[in-house]
Amino acid sequence: MLERVSWGVNGGSVRQVQAQGWHAWLQAQLHPGKAALPPAIAAQIDAMTISQVPLDQLVVSMEQKRKESAGVMDDMAKQQAQKDYQQELNRLAREAATRSLLLDVYSPNQLQQQLSWFWLNHFSVHQGKHNLRAMVGDYEANAIAPHALGKFRDLLGATVHHPAMLRYLDNEANAAKRINENYARELMELHTLGVNGGYSQADVQELARILTGVGVNLGTDTPKVKPALQSQYVRRGLFEFNPNRHDYGDKQFLGQTVKGRGLAELDEALDRLSRSPATAHFISGKLAQYFVGDNPPAPLVARMAATFQQSDGMIADVLQTMFQSPEFRQSLGKKFKDPMHYVVSAVRLSYDDKPILNAGPMLNWLSRMGQPLYGHQTPDGYPLTDASWASPGQMTTRFDIARTIGSGSAGLFKTDGPQPQEKVAFPQLASALYYQSLQPGLSPATRQALEQAASPQEWNTFLLSSPEMMHR
Amino acid sequence: MNRRDLLKALAAAPLLTHAGRLLAAPATDAKLLFVFLRGGYDANNLLVPVGSDFYYASRPNIAIAKPGAENGALALTADWALHPALRETIHPMFHSGEAAFIPFAGTTDLTRSHFETQDTIELGQEINTRRDFRSGFLNRLVQTLNGSKANPATPAIAFTDQLPLIFQGGVQVPNMALRSVGKPGIDARQSQIIAAMYRGTPLQQPVSAGFVVRDDVTKELTGEMQAANRNAISTKGFELEAQRIARLMKDKYNIGFVDVGGWDTHVGQGGANGYLAGRFDELGRGLAAFSQEMGSAWRNTVVVVVSEFGRTFRENGNRGTDHGHGSVFWVLGGGIKGKQVAGEQVAIAQANLFQNRDMPVLNEYRAVLGGLLRRTFGLTSAQLDHVFAGVKPAELGLV
Numbered sequence: 013m014l015e016r017v018s019w020g021v022n023g024g025s026v027r028q029v030q031a032q033g034w035h036a037w038l039q040a041q042l043h044p045g046k047a048a049l050p051p052a053i054a055a056q057i058d059a060m061t062i063s064q065v066p067l068d069q070l071v072v073s074m075e076q077k078r079k080e081s082a083g084v085m086d087d088m089a090k091q092q093a094q095k096d097y098q099q100e101l102n103r104l105a106r107e108a109a110t111r112s113l114l115l116d117v118y119s120p121n122q123l124q125q126q127l128s129w130f131w132l133n134h135f136s137v138h139q140g141k142h143n144l145r146a147m148v149g150d151y152e153a154n155a156i157a158p159h160a161l162g163k164f165r166d167l168l169g170a171t172v173h174h175p176a177m178l179r180y181l182d183n184e185a186n187a188a189k190r191i192n193e194n195y196a197r198e199l200m201e202l203h204t205l206g207v208n209g210g211y212s213q214a215d216v217q218e219l220a221r222i223l224t225g226v227g228v229n230l231g232t233d234t235p236k237v238k239p240a241l242q243s244q245y246v247r248r249g250l251f252e253f254n255p256n257r258h259d260y261g262d263k264q265f266l267g268q269t270v271k272g273r274g275l276a277e278l279d280e281a282l283d284r285l286s287r288s289p290a291t292a293h294f295i296s297g298k299l300a301q302y303f304v305g306d307n308p309p310a311p312l313v314a315r316m317a318a319t320f321q322q323s324d325g326m327i328a329d330v331l332q333t334m335f336q337s338p339e340f341r342q343s344l345g346k347k348f349k350d351p352m353h354y355v356v357s358a359v360r361l362s363y364d365d366k367p368i369l370n371a372g373p374m375l376n377w378l379s380r381m382g383q384p385l386y387g388h389q390t391p392d393g394y395p396l397t398d399a400s401w402a403s404p405g406q407m408t409t410r411f412d413i414a415r416t417i418g419s420g421s422a423g424l425f426k427t428d429g430p431q432p433q434e435k436v437a438f439p440q441l442a443s444a445l446y447y448q449s450l451q452p453g454l455s456p457a458t459r460q461a462l463e464q465a466a467s468p469q470e471w472n473t474f475l476l477s478s479p480e481m482m483h484r
Numbered sequence: 485m486n487r488r489d490l491l492k493a494l495a496a497a498p499l500l501t502h503a504g505r506l507l508a509a510p511a512t513d514a515k516l517l518f519v520f521l522r523g524g525y526d527a528n529n530l531l532v533p534v535g536s537d538f539y540y541a542s543r544p545n546i547a548i549a550k551p552g553a554e555n556g557a558l559a560l561t562a563d564w565a566l567h568p569a570l571r572e573t574i575h576p577m578f579h580s581g582e583a584a585f586i587p588f589a590g591t592t593d594l595t596r597s598h599f600e601t602q603d604t605i606e607l608g609q610e611i612n613t614r615r616d617f618r619s620g621f622l623n624r625l626v627q628t629l630n631g632s633k634a635n636p637a638t639p640a641i642a643f644t645d646q647l648p649l650i651f652q653g654g655v656q657v658p659n660m661a662l663r664s665v666g667k668p669g670i671d672a673r674q675s676q677i678i679a680a681m682y683r684g685t686p687l688q689q690p691v692s693a694g695f696v697v698r699d700d701v702t703k704e705l706t707g708e709m710q711a712a713n714r715n716a717i718s719t720k721g722f723e724l725e726a727q728r729i730a731r732l733m734k735d736k737y738n739i740g741f742v743d744v745g746g747w748d749t750h751v752g753q754g755g756a757n758g759y760l761a762g763r764f765d766e767l768g769r770g771l772a773a774f775s776q777e778m779g780s781a782w783r784n785t786v787v788v789v790v791s792e793f794g795r796t797f798r799e800n801g802n803r804g805t806d807h808g809h810g811s812v813f814w815v816l817g818g819g820i821k822g823k824q825v826a827g828e829q830v831a832i833a834q835a836n837l838f839q840n841r842d843m844p845v846l847n848e849y850r851a852v853l854g855g856l857l858r859r860t861f862g863l864t865s866a867q868l869d870h871v872f873a874g875v876k877p878a879e880l881g882l883v
Binding site (some may be wrong): 024076182189194197253382390402404405407415457460464476478 | 550599600601618645652656659666667677682683684685686694698746748800802806807839
């Protein structure tokens with residue numbers, strides 16, 4: 013169970029559960045406080061630009077760089093300026109992904125971290141579009157993570173108002189008489205009701221009208237707004253509601269009239285979407301698919317959806333219903349890990365008490381296995397089913413990665429600065445944890461393979477390649 | 485009989501029946517590459533209806549000019565012309581009879597959802613029946629060509645990181661993306677020991693199939709690395725990927741699948757130049773490289789290019805296009821009857837738009853693909869019915 017609620021068993025988490033007792037530990041996971049990180053990890057995160065500079069400042073200064081580079085007259089200098097701009101964007105996105113992985117490996121709030129990934133994937137954005145590389149860190153840390161176990165309505169609202177989402181799904185370009193229905197469609201199909209959730213093409217068009225004028229402002233100027241509408245203008249950070257671009261007519265949305273009156277229409281629409289039974293069912297089904305199995309039992313999903321509705325979309329409550337269920341218990345150990353779970357669990361097991369200094373190799377492994385952070389092009393996010401990942405190509409790649417992790421330091425301790433005193437050779441997986449907790453669960457075939465290992469490195473490789481390491 | 489002999493006997497049994505089938509079946513050297521353009525590409529700027537004033541009125545900023553104009557479309561037939569980014573690649577293939585297009589093609593799925601409609605096509609099941617989400621139509625094609633599940637005589641492969649839905653189902657189909665390929669770190673002995681851990685588990689097949697494909701790819705790419713040292717021209721992107729695909733397909737695999745993304749052009753898609761032109765250029769280069777690299781096997785090869793839907797006929801407020809309906813399928817091959825724009829067609833006019841916004845679907849994808857597969861692989865009616873249940877294949881005279 014620890015394996016499923018966390019990103020993977022390691023010595024530290026076993027000790028925590030033993031100290032607190034299972035029930036108290038799970039409650040702490042469902043209702044986490046501030047995470048106490050190992051000092052070395054906290055220091056790495058604190059040193060990042062994305063931890064120090066707020067999003068609006070960061071993006072405004074990046075935009076300035078972009079405009080300056082476009083204005084350079086000399087061709088060579090212009091090329092260099094544009095290259096610098098792109099590299100800075102890459103660096104910011106890499107910081108975000110690094111922070112995300114360090115927290116997954118070392119934060120004691122394991123469930124919150126898993127849910128942060130789940131919601132980031134549910135409200136998926138692709139870093140390759142426009143300047144989203146400068147935004148993904150803030151999107152994850154400030155729009156997603158704080159609400160990951162809270163009210164779904166709050167989470168939804170935070171994504172709708174975040175510039176990363178508004179840019180990714182083109183709503184910044186959606187204006188009265190110049191309708192762009194991209195976001196309106198995905199907001200219902202992927203984020204709330206689900207594709208068979210009972211909306212029509214007309215509802216898509218009407219929601220797109222409700223969303224007109226909801227966009228971003230990446231500069232410091234304020235647009236001219238008609239005097240009569242001036243009081244309606246909203247600017248919060250990079251978020252902007254521009255009344256000039258809004259369609260103030262009434263809308264017929266999901267069978268009811270939404271009175272045309274500005275940004276408040278959006279709140280009304282989001283209230284309706286998040287309280288719809290279709291949403292409760294769709295979200296519960298997806299959570300169950302992530303935590304239980306490809307085809308989660310219908311009665312379990314129904315009970316979760318009931319909790320969703322009774323609690324007005326309290327995510328921790330929905331999860332509690334799931335964790336308490338016999339269906340959940342029966343599924344333990346049978347879910348095939350996706351690449352994220354594979355990579356994070358392997359590093360958790362290997363370097364529990366030795367903070368890594370470079371998450372770069374983890375990012376590369378995720379790319380090789382086809383699941384990089386902020387890297388899914390389309391807004392549906394990565395698939396959550398076993399069938400989508402358990403392919404021949406995936407397996408051979410994993411065995412290669414198992415060898416890399418098992419037989420050396422795998423680049424996880426390489427730094428740009430001075431090299432650390434202690435040289436890390438390869439992880440000690442044949443530990444007390446292994447003999448107490450892992451070995452009893454291994455199949456005879458796995459034990460047999462481990463016996464054939466010619467060296468401790470190869471032993472590690474086989475353990476990390478075993479069927480038991482592929483499941484959670 | 486001891487256990488070992490029994491296993492041998494069991495393994496041999498399907499082989500025998502299969503050999504009998506093989507002798508009877510024609511055209512086993514036929515090859516198919518299925519290319520999926522994910523995102524719904526703007527087919528109206530690929531196959532340009534140059535005779536339609538309505539086209540030019542609907543796309544004031546992004547239309548492709550008529551043939552002869554500067555950066556104009558490339559003439560194909562009286563009614564249709566091709567995007568100029570394909571000047572050196574697909575346009576010559578069309579005129580040499582190695583390329584054809586099927587406009588007004590697509591599904592009857594009206595969700596206008598990328599994911600729903602991609603699933604629809606990949607599953608290839610009748611739309612109002614309960615779907616079996618574990619059975620893609622290319623998997624069913626491999627099944628029926630093999631005749632027996634245990635003995636894959638028509639090797640198939642997906643050149644993707646994940647096994648796509650189209651290849652999921654009863655037969656284990658391997659996958660391996662060829663965009664970047666590294667040296668394997670696990671040696672032969674280690675591979676055997678690892679495979680042994682999976683024996684008797686549900687992952688046994690993917691694990692062993694993965695090792696086989698890895699060895700194939702390593703072998704093929706050793707040649708590439710040597711060649712790369714000799715000539716300095718470096719190919720990249722989809723062109724390199726497509727070359728590698730050809731290298732594997734001409735020797736080892738009969739049925740291949742690859743997907744190409746980046747087609748969801750809601751904003752600023754450009755016209756003769758710009759974003760979409762760049763995508764067409766890369767795709768065209770890749771497909772031309774594929775045909776070159778296939779060598780003599782190109783004669784027996786059919787490439788089908790599809791996308792989940794077309795886009796709105798009119799440009800939107802952001803010089804882009806939104807999700808639409810009818811698309812244009814491409815058919816390429818060394819032995820096809822190309823140089824035609826095939827299938828049912830209507831005049832391009834406002835009155836003929838679907839829901840006054842999109843290209844209609846007149847050539848349903850199962851009928852179109854069913855007809856192509858039937859001819860390419862010499863399928864019997866029963867075999868075709870296994871792939872696309874209840875379909876009436878369209879006879880477009882392309883293969």
